Amino acid sequence: MSALLLEQLLNGVQLGLSLFLMAAGLTLVFGVMGLINLAHGALYMTGAFVCAWTGALTGSFWVGLGAGVLAAAAAGAVIELLVIRRLYDRDHLDQVLATFALILIFSEAARAVFGAAPLWLDVPPALAGSVALPGGAAYPVYRLAIIAAGLAVAAGLYLLIQRTRLGMRIRAGEADREMVGALGVDIATLYTVIFALGAGLAGLAGAMIGPLQSVQVGMGEPVLILAFVVIVIGGIGSIRGALFGAVLVGLVDTLGRVFLPAAFALVLEPSAAAGMGAALASMLIYVMMAAILAVRPQGLFPADA
Amino acid sequence: MAEPVLAVSGLRKSFGALAATDGVDLALRDGEILALIGPNGAGKSTLIAQIAGTLAPDAGRVTLAGRDLAGMSVAARARAGLGRTFQVSSLAMPLSARANVRIAVQARAPRRFGVLRPVARDAALNAPAEAALARVGLGPARWALPVASLSHGERRRVELAAALAARPRLLLLDEPMAGLGADGTAAMADLLEALRAEVPILLVEHDMSAVFRLADRIAVLVAGRIIATGAPDAIRADAAVQQAYLGVDA
Amino acid sequence: MREGVVSAALLGALLAFGLGAWALGEVFFVNLAARVACVALAGAGLNLALGFGGMVSFGHAAFFGLGGYAAGIAATHAFDGGAFAGVLPGTTSMPVVWLAAMLAAGLAALPIGLISLRTQGVYFIMITLAFAQMIFYFAISFPAYGGEDGLPIYLRSELPLVDASDPLDFFLVSFALLVAVLLGCRTVLAARFGAALALARLNPVRLATAGIAPLPVLLAAFVASAMIAGLAGALFAELNGFVSPAMLSWHRSGEIMVIVILGGVGRLAGPVAGAMLFVALETVIGGWTQYWQGWLGLILLGVVLFARGGLIGALAGPVRHG
Numbered sequence: 001m002s003a004l005l006l007e008q009l010l011n012g013v014q015l016g017l018s019l020f021l022m023a024a025g026l027t028l029v030f031g032v033m034g035l036i037n038l039a040h041g042a043l044y045m046t047g048a049f050v051c052a053w054t055g056a057l058t059g060s061f062w063v064g065l066g067a068g069v070l071a072a073a074a075a076g077a078v079i080e081l082l083v084i085r086r087l088y089d090r091d092h093l094d095q096v097l098a099t100f101a102l103i104l105i106f107s108e109a110a111r112a113v114f115g116a117a118p119l120w121l122d123v124p125p126a127l128a129g130s131v132a133l134p135g136g137a138a139y140p141v142y143r144l145a146i147i148a149a150g151l152a153v154a155a156g157l158y159l160l161i162q163r164t165r166l167g168m169r170i171r172a173g174e175a176d177r178e179m180v181g182a183l184g185v186d187i188a189t190l191y192t193v194i195f196a197l198g199a200g201l202a203g204l205a206g207a208m209i210g211p212l213q214s215v216q217v218g219m220g221e222p223v224l225i226l227a228f229v230v231i232v233i234g235g236i237g238s239i240r241g242a243l244f245g246a247v248l249v250g251l252v253d254t255l256g257r258v259f260l261p262a263a264f265a266l267v268l269e270p271s272a273a274a275g276m277g278a279a280l281a282s283m284l285i286y287v288m289m290a291a292i293l294a295v296r297p298q299g300l301f302p303a304d305a
Numbered sequence: 306m307a308e309p310v311l312a313v314s315g316l317r318k319s320f321g322a323l324a325a326t327d328g329v330d331l332a333l334r335d336g337e338i339l340a341l342i343g344p345n346g347a348g349k350s351t352l353i354a355q356i357a358g359t360l361a362p363d364a365g366r367v368t369l370a371g372r373d374l375a376g377m378s379v380a381a382r383a384r385a386g387l388g389r390t391f392q393v394s395s396l397a398m399p400l401s402a403r404a405n406v407r408i409a410v411q412a413r414a415p416r417r418f419g420v421l422r423p424v425a426r427d428a429a430l431n432a433p434a435e436a437a438l439a440r441v442g443l444g445p446a447r448w449a450l451p452v453a454s455l456s457h458g459e460r461r462r463v464e465l466a467a468a469l470a471a472r473p474r475l476l477l478l479d480e481p482m483a484g485l486g487a488d489g490t491a492a493m494a495d496l497l498e499a500l501r502a503e504v505p506i507l508l509v510e511h512d513m514s515a516v517f518r519l520a521d522r523i524a525v526l527v528a529g530r531i532i533a534t535g536a537p538d539a540i541r542a543d544a545a546v547q548q549a550y551l552g553v554d555a
Numbered sequence: 556m557r558e559g560v561v562s563a564a565l566l567g568a569l570l571a572f573g574l575g576a577w578a579l580g581e582v583f584f585v586n587l588a589a590r591v592a593c594v595a596l597a598g599a600g601l602n603l604a605l606g607f608g609g610m611v612s613f614g615h616a617a618f619f620g621l622g623g624y625a626a627g628i629a630a631t632h633a634f635d636g637g638a639f640a641g642v643l644p645g646t647t648s649m650p651v652v653w654l655a656a657m658l659a660a661g662l663a664a665l666p667i668g669l670i671s672l673r674t675q676g677v678y679f680i681m682i683t684l685a686f687a688q689m690i691f692y693f694a695i696s697f698p699a700y701g702g703e704d705g706l707p708i709y710l711r712s713e714l715p716l717v718d719a720s721d722p723l724d725f726f727l728v729s730f731a732l733l734v735a736v737l738l739g740c741r742t743v744l745a746a747r748f749g750a751a752l753a754l755a756r757l758n759p760v761r762l763a764t765a766g767i768a769p770l771p772v773l774l775a776a777f778v779a780s781a782m783i784a785g786l787a788g789a790l791f792a793e794l795n796g797f798v799s800p801a802m803l804s805w806h807r808s809g810e811i812m813v814i815v816i817l818g819g820v821g822r823l824a825g826p827v828a829g830a831m832l833f834v835a836l837e838t839v840i841g842g843w844t845q846y847w848q849g850w851l852g853l854i855l856l857g858v859v860l861f862a863r864g865g866l867i868g869a870l871a872g873p874v875r876h877g
């Protein structure tokens with residue numbers, strides 16, 4: 001039982017840190033530009049497709065990974081220049097609709113370019129295999145690598161925002177858009193850079209997921225919605241809240257799916273327990289989000305506090 | 306002496322380390338205009354907000370005609386007889402002046418949430434609303450216009466009409482003269498003068514000529530505390546008040 | 556007045572289209588007209604919350620889908636003689652199915668609205684989405700009513716003098732419900748409740764200062780809006796002879812929203828115009844290319860960026876307030 005628990009805890013943290021890569025961009029864009037971006041999942045999908053396709057073409061996962069991140073960042077910069085910047089002054093309804101439209105466009109474009117059949121990607125040889133956990137279970141190295149990458153990005157973002165000129169501008173931009181403008185910072189370029197940065201992180205998340213699941217059209221949407229749950233729980237605009245929320249969601253979702261059916265089996269007959277347990281487990285994070293918002297309507301770490 | 310219409314006692318509200326309202330006591334009687342003056346940031350609007358229910362006080366009591374308002378929502382306090390205007394007008398801009406006033410009549414009507422009869426042809430709502438608009442000096446030609454197309458001064462009047470249309474027990478007016486110019490200020494002062502007998506008024510105002518013309522009593526709020534209360538002449542002579550207003554012409 | 560003319564013309568065109576298709580024996584197009592009516596009805600529901608109440612709900616598929624499942628479950632138990640939750644038997648009586656659908660959606664909307672209305676702005680959008688996802692995933696993983704595969708409707712419901720399995724009858728019933736709901740909305744919105752709702756959307760502080768608490772007004776509108784969406788869902792499920800979790804998906808929520816926006820937010824007949832345009836695009840572009848959703852995306856993007864106000868805004872000018 002404890003080996004299983006440890007394995008599932010690691011799975012939860014891995015899911016959580018993948019979600020963090022998605023959520024960081026979303027929450028940054030919302031915090032600085034006040035924009036709600038549904039098309040973030042499309043950038044994740046872009047990273048996954050380009051990584052899988054380039055990886056298959058060149059035979060190197062690492063080339064694919066680089067290409068995926070760059071492609072997602074470039075796609076982000078392009079949609080920021082063409083569409084997104086027209087939305088900063090609009091209300092959230094317009095933002096939702098325009099970025100919903102972008103999802104439709106990206107999905108069909110991906111279908112047209114890469115075809116409807118899913119792509120598959122192998123785990124890179126350097127990260128193949130597994131390590132023994134205390135307690136005896138074997139755990140895939142690749143998943144540990146995702147955890148490491150997520151932590152590295154979190155640390156990098158922290159340093160970027162706290163220690164660099166760009167970070168200073170980001171913090172200033174959150175505090176007061178007009179003031180940054182008055183300081184002579186080129187706001188338009190700053191926004192494009194921030195958006196592309198968030199897009200690149202989404203692309204990274206998408207590219208890394210390739211070896212764990214099939215790469216297909218629509219893959220960005222469940223992740224997008226989870227990432228929204230994450231940033232809403234954490235407090236929209238807060239990177240710290242996103243990290244906390246992401247790990248919380250990852251753990252609750254993973255552990256719920258494993259242990260809820262087992263818990264129900266203690267009180268119900270097996271088939272009913274499996275049904276109820278699975279149904280409730282899949283709802284669990286949404287229940288958690290509703291409960292948190294009912295008590296704290298601004299999330300756990302409101303950005304303006 | 307009769308029971309005060311409004312009694313505030315020991316009211317306290319802090320924002321972090323800042324005590325915006327620091328143990329305020331006030332009483333207001335029928336037939337009276339009590340002016341509340343004080344420098345910018347003294348806590349006047351914060352005090353009004355606590356009386357009206359938009360802000361919850363940390364401590365203290367507010368009663369309206371003897372009834373404790375604790376725990377009552379803004380809407381419930383309004384129905385209990387509090388009429389209010391804001392320092393910065395708060396109206397529904399796309400709606401007509403009439404619609405903005407009509408809603409206050411509707412809030413006190415027997416069927417507040419009727420679903421059949423159109424309000425546009427509901428005399429029980431429109432007649433009192435139009436009477437209130439006429440009362441504040443807004444002519445029929447302006448009634449159907451969206452508030453967004455009215456002048457600043459006209460909007461202040463619409464807000465006052467909305468407060469009056471509800472037949473309040475008490476008016477809380479936060480700087481009704483602000484931005485009106487000399488003529489507008491005089492006209493507003495005439496209007497308030499005429500209202501004195503009808504409804505008691507707690508008047509927050511920076512325009513000292515209007516304050517000294519209208520007020521029966523003046524309370525001076527500085528840094529969240531009432532430093533003096535009394536008849537206009539006594540306040541004019543008060544040393545502490547002069548200190549607080551040093552450099553401000555009073 | 557012009558908006559009234561435009562609305563009547565749109566409804567007249569839909570009726571003429573359905574009747575004309577029937578006269579020409581084109582069953583496909585009769586069903587298409589019925590589809591427009593159902594989708595427009597769902598849009599009319601959302602429009603009440605979004606357009607008239609200013610509540611940007613991104614979860615109305617939940618209510619649409621719950622209505623659909625109410626119809627599906629009623630038909631299933633009418634077929635197999637079982638009972639929902641062990642107590643509610645199935646039925647094929649159309650009014651009872653409608654009532655059940657509206658009740659199911661309304662009962663779900665009450666707690667959802669109560670919690671969601673504590674939040675504002677993006678949080679409201681996201682929490683309504685989260686509630687809808689909750690119901691979506693429940694439907695997917697709960698096996699009793701088809702789970703992921705959905706639920707076929709073998710028994711069509713009945714109304715005296717009406718045969719729901721006849722395409723024309725079904726179109727006429729859907730159309731009549733659409734007209735009835737739109738007229739009902741028009742009446743309520745022009746009355747005192749509507750006046751309070753307009754203030755709650757435009758300036759809740761003004762409403763509260765006038766003496767009416769905004770929350771109950773918004774909540775009532777939210778629940779009514781959900782009930783209309785539920786009714787639309789029941790009709791839609793019956794039209795398709797099938798209900799599945801897809802009816803509850805967030806894509807569906809997005810589509811209902813798109814219909815309202817294409818037609819014109821806060822315009823009574825906006826959802827009718829939006830539904831006609833949406834179904835027309837789906838059919839016409841879908842006939843040319845399998846990638847029709849991409850084109851829909853481009854058109855939607857164009858409307859949001861450059862043509863605010865939707866179809867009704869273009870036809871009847873900006874909203875006029877009394």
Ligand SMILES: Nc1ncnc2c1ncn2[C@@H]1O[C@H](COP(=O)(O)OP(=O)(O)OP(=O)(O)O)[C@@H](O)[C@H]1O
Binds near residue numbers: 344345349352392
């Ligand atoms: N919501 C709030 N959060 C934090 N501080 C606040 C808040 N509202 C008011 N304050 C502070 O409380 C103090 C009193 O503000 P208030 O608006 O009541 O002053 P006032 O007397 O109405 O000033 P003015 O004459 O400029 O209208 C000010 O220092 C203000 O900055």
Ligand SMILES: [Mg+2]
Binds near residue numbers: 349350351392
């Ligand atoms: Mg003030």
